[in-house]
Amino acid sequence: MLLTKIDPCHRAWVEVNPAAIEANTKIIRNLISKRCLLMAVVKADGYGHGAATVANAALRGGAQSLGVATLQEGISLRESEISCSILVLGNLTNSEELGACIDWNLTPTINSEKESFLCNKLAHERDKRINVHVKVDTGMTRLGCGIKEAPHLIRLIDELSNLSVEGIYSHLAMADGDLKDQSAQITAMQKQKFQNLLINISNRSEPICTHIANSAGTLRDTTLHFDMVRVGLALYGYSPIYEEEGKTFGLQPALSVKARITFIRDVPPGTGVSYGYKYVTDTPRRLAVVGIGYADGVARSLSDKISVLINGQFWPQVGAITMDQLLIDITNSSSIEVGDIVTLLGSDGKEAITANDWSKKIDSIPWEILCSFKYRLPRVLI
Numbered sequence: 008m009l010l011t012k013i014d015p016c017h018r019a020w021v022e023v024n025p026a027a028i029e030a031n032t033k034i035i036r037n038l039i040s041k042r043c044l045l046m047a048v049v050k051a052d053g054y055g056h057g058a059a060t061v062a063n064a065a066l067r068g069g070a071q072s073l074g075v076a077t078l079q080e081g082i083s084l085r086e087s088e089i090s091c092s093i094l095v096l097g098n099l100t101n102s103e104e105l106g107a108c109i110d111w112n113l114t115p116t117i118n119s120e121k122e123s124f125l126c127n128k129l130a131h132e133r134d135k136r137i138n139v140h141v142k143v144d145t146g147m148t149r150l151g152c153g154i155k156e157a158p159h160l161i162r163l164i165d166e167l168s169n170l171s172v173e174g175i176y177s178h179l180a181m182a183d184g185d186l187k188d189q190s191a192q193i194t195a196m197q198k199q200k201f202q203n204l205l206i207n208i209s210n211r212s213e214p215i216c217t218h219i220a221n222s223a224g225t226l227r228d229t230t231l232h233f234d235m236v237r238v239g240l241a242l243y244g245y246s247p248i249y250e251e252e253g254k255t256f257g258l259q260p261a262l263s264v265k266a267r268i269t270f271i272r273d274v275p276p277g278t279g280v281s282y283g284y285k286y287v288t289d290t291p292r293r294l295a296v297v298g299i300g301y302a303d304g305v306a307r308s309l310s311d312k313i314s315v316l317i318n319g320q321f322w323p324q325v326g327a328i329t330m331d332q333l334l335i336d337i338t339n340s341s342s343i344e345v346g347d348i349v350t351l352l353g354s355d356g357k358e359a360i361t362a363n364d365w366s367k368k369i370d371s372i373p374w375e376i377l378c379s380f381k382y383r384l385p386r387v388l389i
């Protein structure tokens with residue numbers, strides 16, 4: 008659900024700033040060479056920002072193509088009249104899915120001989136010749152054909168009448184890892200395996216688009232860029248190597264989470280607050296109820312660990328976060344009223360709360376925080 012303005016009936020909502028996504032895309036565009044292509048990864052509904060919104064902003068910012076995880080995600084972009092090339096990063100295993108992928112003009116990823124034969128048969132039945140990208144496992148150990156089998160698979164697809172290999176790609180397992188541990192070595196090993204494969208198939212006459220880098224690989228090492236980079240997190244304003252290198256590259260978060268105060272109460276010392284009385288007041292406190300909870304995506308494990316912003320000032324969250332509501336301590340504030348807007352994530356005045364701040368408190372990652380907000384929260388474009 009996408010709305011254009013904040014409705015006073017909303018107790019809580021997600022604000023998305025497409026201009027920030029466009030600006031982030033331009034920053035990434037400037038970090039890669041002119042001939043390197045940029046794929047905007049908009050899976051999981053554009054990491055919770057709204058896939059079509061993100062796709063359009065990224066295309067304006069200089070991305071050439073889109074990446075999605077599922078068939079449905081690709082179809083819904085086509086339904087939003089997005090016509091650029093869209094690669095389905097997940098594997099489609101049966102005729103129904105692969106057939107629909109072809110019918111909707113989405114590019115499938117091929118991981119095996121079996122998938123390539125099926126895809127060829129389906130393309131043949133439709134009297135089409137379609138582009139595919141072959142995925143190779145260089146060390147992620149998730150999807151992708153084995154590196155040893157890859158040259159054979161590529162030659163086999165080259166001989167199939169209805170498929171052409173447009174791209175070959177792999178995925179990095181720890182490009183965002185701590186450089187002091189093994190992550191740099193593992194990434195170098197993955198790059199080496201990928202390069203060796205490309206040498207091995209260099210006698211093919213067909214041009215091919217090679218790609219391996221996610222946001223971390225893109226930001227960290229230009230030698231990982233190859234012909235295209237597949238960028239997700241950085242588009243949304245987060246640097247996956249920030250913790251390690253402190254660099255934000257000027258990226259700005261595009262998503263904020265806001266809610267309204269629905270009730271205010273003054274309580275005496277010794278008052279147990281919320282389920283389980285995890286918080287008991289020691290002095291007289293003023294508490295405010297905020298209309299957002301874990302059913303909206305504010306993880307219960309954040310209870311008693313976060314602060315929120317109201318009019319540019321921090322206030323601590325107290326007691327257990329409940330399904331639909333949470334409490335904050337606003338003692339010593341006389342100006343806060345029912346209906347006031349609370350910023351849970353995002354900036355307010357000079358202060359800001361980021362997905363990194365939350366992820367550090369609950370052993371999560373900014374990717375998970377961003378795509379945790381449920382569709383009970385309307386997305387409002389600003």
Ligand SMILES: *Cc1c(COP(=O)(O)O)cnc(C)c1O
Pocket residue numbers: 048050096178220221222223237238239240241247374
């Ligand atoms: C999600 C994903 C990406 C993007 O990763 P980020 O770290 O968000 O940039 C790139 N490639 C593949 C295969 C993915 O699944």
